[in-house]
Amino acid sequence: MTDIDFDRYDRIRPIRWTGDALELLDQRRLPFQVEYVRCGDSDAVAAAIHALTVRGAPAIGIAAAWGAVLAAREVEAADGVAALAALEPALQRLNAARPTAVNLAWALARMRGALAGAGADWRARLEREAQAIAEEDLAANRRMGALGAALIAPGSGVLTHCNTGSLATAGFGTALGVIRAGVAQGRIDRVYAGETRPWLQGARLTVWELEQDGIAPTLIADAAASHLMKSGQVQWVVVGADRICANGDTANKIGTYQLAIAARHHGLKFMVAAPSSTVDMATPSGDAIEIEERDPGELFGVGGVRTAAENVGAWNPVFDVTPHELIDAIVTERGVIERPDAAAMRAAFPG
Known part of the structure; x- marks a missing residue:
């Protein structure tokens, strides 16, 4: 198989640090407008995370890390311990912006750790840690892309859900990284x-992003997935995750669970690709995951045009949990966990 040309298949960057502000590619405006939102303080970053200006678990974590750097601009402290005490309210506001994605809390925990034992150079340490989180994510995505693609037989078709590409990460993507690597390798x-x-992250973001790399995707209605599986055109479902539990259950964008059920019924393989930062060994199973619910009004229309009758109710959970029994492989940059369960997860993540 051929090597992967990362320059060809990795052209988009949703997060830009300028040295004095964070610029976030506004994913609410894609694919028709490519516009960056400038965040000059940590509360602006928290608002951008909550409003889905930036989205995708790894990207949220990276943005929050830079939000901590911005919060530090407003703090006077002699050392890291004093700085952490002063920064804690801002860190809590960042953490509350999206509760389901474990990468957010993980990144902020790393930023707290960078302050522990820091002296007068605590600001520089904080900035280095944010940069490291971003660089490590990009390297992890490229690694897991190659690992995941190796599981897929040549000539296969794949179905993905939501957006898990460069837009959702530091670059290359998680599940979309697997797909990029698989396309590059034939x-x-x-x-x-x-x-x-x-x-409409799939319709607005995923197909746009793939087209930037010269990959021609086919968009389907969510309700067409089972019929597509029955047709024989796909052999794998490849998705990301916002949290992976100690028993291998995974939380991902709403609609993932039903894809896993349909894939099992049709004899397809189901892969979850996510960095090790998404693994939460402190959460025993999917039953313990807090599922974010957003404004029911998001269901009442498309693109600002109302499609539902007035005075109707709605339920709008934005994640669901796929039981580990329905997952054939979890892929992280550390390796592949086939048929994940609690024992397999402990072996892969013993710490």
């Missing part, structure tokens, strides 16, 4: 993307 011939209601 393993994947056909890529299908579900639209991903209600925010």
